Amino acid sequence: MVGRSSSGKSSGRAGRNRPGDWIWGRRAVLETLRGGRWPIRDLWMSERVETGVAEEVRRLAEALGVDVQQADAEAIRARCHTDQHQGVLARVGAYSFWSLERLSEEVDDPPLWLLLDAVQDPHNLGAILRSAEILGVDGVVVSGDHAPISGHVVRSSAGAANHVRIARSENLVALIMRLRREGVAVLAATSGESPAARGCDLAGPLALVMGNEGHGVAEDVLGVCDGRIGIEQSGSIESLNVAVAAGVLLYEVDRQRRDARDGTTCSN
Amino acid sequence: MLELKNPHSVMAALETRARDVVEIRLGDQSPHGAWQGVTDLARSLGVPVRTGRMGSGQQKRRDQEGRTPQAVATVRERSDVGIDELFSTAGGDQYGVWLALDRLQDPHNIGAIFRTAAFYGVRGVLLTTNQSAPLSATAYDVASGGLEHVRFTRVGNLARALRAARDAGLWVMGTSERGEDELSEAGSDRNWLVVIGSEERGLRRLTLEHCDVVCRLSPRGEIASLNASVAAAVALTVLSRS
Numbered sequence A: 001m002v003g004r005s006s007s008g009k010s011s012g013r014a015g016r017n018r019p020g021d022w023i024w025g026r027r028a029v030l031e032t033l034r035g036g037r038w039p040i041r042d043l044w045m046s047e048r049v050e051t052g053v054a055e056e057v058r059r060l061a062e063a064l065g066v067d068v069q070q071a072d073a074e075a076i077r078a079r080c081h082t083d084q085h086q087g088v089l090a091r092v093g094a095y096s097f098w099s100l101e102r103l104s105e106e107v108d109d110p111p112l113w114l115l116l117d118a119v120q121d122p123h124n125l126g127a128i129l130r131s132a133e134i135l136g137v138d139g140v141v142v143s144g145d146h147a148p149i150s151g152h153v154v155r156s157s158a159g160a161a162n163h164v165r166i167a168r169s170e171n172l173v174a175l176i177m178r179l180r181r182e183g184v185a186v187l188a189a190t191s192g193e194s195p196a197a198r199g200c201d202l203a204g205p206l207a208l209v210m211g212n213e214g215h216g217v218a219e220d221v222l223g224v225c226d227g228r229i230g231i232e233q234s235g236s237i238e239s240l241n242v243a244v245a246a247g248v249l250l251y252e253v254d255r256q257r258r259d260a261r262d263g264t265t266c267s268n
Numbered sequence B: 001m002l003e004l005k006n007p008h009s010v011m012a013a014l015e016t017r018a019r020d021v022v023e024i025r026l027g028d029q030s031p032h033g034a035w036q037g038v039t040d041l042a043r044s045l046g047v048p049v050r051t052g053r054m055g056s057g058q059q060k061r062r063d064q065e066g067r068t069p070q071a072v073a074t075v076r077e078r079s080d081v082g083i084d085e086l087f088s089t090a091g092g093d094q095y096g097v098w099l100a101l102d103r104l105q106d107p108h109n110i111g112a113i114f115r116t117a118a119f120y121g122v123r124g125v126l127l128t129t130n131q132s133a134p135l136s137a138t139a140y141d142v143a144s145g146g147l148e149h150v151r152f153t154r155v156g157n158l159a160r161a162l163r164a165a166r167d168a169g170l171w172v173m174g175t176s177e178r179g180e181d182e183l184s185e186a187g188s189d190r191n192w193l194v195v196i197g198s199e200e201r202g203l204r205r206l207t208l209e210h211c212d213v214v215c216r217l218s219p220r221g222e223i224a225s226l227n228a229s230v231a232a233a234v235a236l237t238v239l240s241r242s
Helices: A026-035 A051-062 A073-079 A100-106 A122-134 A150-156 A172-181 A217-226 A244-267 B007-020 B036-046 B107-119 B137-145 B159-167 B205-209 B226-241
Strands: A019-024 A040-045 A088-092 A111-118 A138-142 A166-169 A187-189 A206-210 A227-229 B002-004 B020-024 B049-051 B072-077 B097-101 B124-128 B151-155 B173-174 B193-198 B213-216
Touching: A019 A026, A019 A073, A019 A150, A019 B036, A026 A040, A026 A051, A026 A088, A026 A150, A040 A073, A040 B097, A073 A088, A100 A138, A100 B151, A111 A122, A111 A172, A111 A244, A111 B020, A122 A138, A122 B002, A122 B226, A138 A172, A150 B124, A166 A172, A172 A187, A172 A206, A172 A217, A187 A217, A187 A244, A206 A244, A244 B107, A244 B226, B002 B007, B002 B137, B007 B036, B007 B072, B007 B137, B020 B036, B036 B049, B036 B072, B049 B159, B097 B107, B097 B159, B097 B226, B107 B124, B107 B137, B107 B226, B124 B159, B151 B159, B159 B173, B173 B226, B193 B226
Parallel strands: A111 A138, A111 A206, A138 A166, A187 A206, A187 A227, B020 B049, B097 B124, B097 B193, B124 B151, B173 B193, B173 B213
Antiparallel strands: A019 A088, A040 A088, B002 B072, B020 B072
16 A cells, blocks of 8 residues: 555555454454454454353354354464454455445435545544544545555544445545535535634535545545535644544534524424 | 654744754655755755655655655654643633643544644643653654644643642533533633543543533444544634634
């Protein structure tokens, strides 16, 4: 994954996990077994894992037709190079993305989409998925030269990568134009002079676009959005980390939607 | 000594404390983009800029965009301020916001929080030293200059530091999903010190006892709370609206 192109177009390989990506820790492995988004290639467990967790791992693994291999803590550590495995380790294949068609059918009313244009840092992607789950995003779409949905992303997301619906788009511009035809307002997060989020009506059908860590949302993507959205700065630095900005914007969407719902309840 | 790979973090160090920038080492290619501005400023300030001296080992840690950096800068760590100095502006005409980070383990979170703190003009950051990630090069690079713009104090005993904050006229706010108050209802009519708990364990009982108020961020979904850097940013966003 070194030396990826800087163009906003998909490079094909970027979205696929390396063969033999690792997911470790009780909660992360259990959620991976339950979620079914990654094919499990191998599963190791230490004898010292507490009975309840061990039984649950065995039950889920059996349902998937996966053997549970016994290994001591040191052998597991030798594979994943960390002490934080808690006696459970899975080697997984590539994340299976949701199809955009299926995602479109399952969004809420009003829908909330989060479109990620070439977000490349796994920490950022994980933190974004975590916020997306907590703050009610219906579908996340990754596009361009993005970080793969790896074990690293699973950990950074505190497991949310197993719950959030993630699709992949080869053509973000076409997707945005389709969403707009369907009545979804598409707003691109940009730093500098942008309308502040709290001044925008975010309670209706909405898609937020977050850009790459270095160069932001690509020009061709910006060109087809309904508008821009930003966060009011009051200090000396002009831009926020992309995961932080996504969290702040999603929080504002959630706040406005809760207010709108509460308002509806009061008037009835 | 820090080895910084984000041109924005190096630029901020040059602008605020150039004498602590020991040298900049470039790869084989001539600098472009943000590094061009960094090397131009460094040369004008008399900071050594060496070419073809990056070394293969130093290229391993990729920058925030996932790429091998063009250059590496050796920079001395920034110094803490004393705790009295951290809170010295609390008596001024305008209310402000401070942050306390209670045993944060992830340098990415610490860096992102400093970047957010600089974005919102936070007056100062308290950090714990025990069971906490150090202010490493990763934290400086993720902060993207934020660590140069916000004053900080590292303390061994957070409870004592929170008492000092209250004595200086700050109100201490904990953030927790079990909080009884809504964050959005906190007024901007006072100086706030917002305490952010560790990624795994949240706030300690002793820390909670030193809070004047504990607020929740109205979480939904299956995961109990937001990432620490996102939670800090949400709190600062709400408190920055006066």
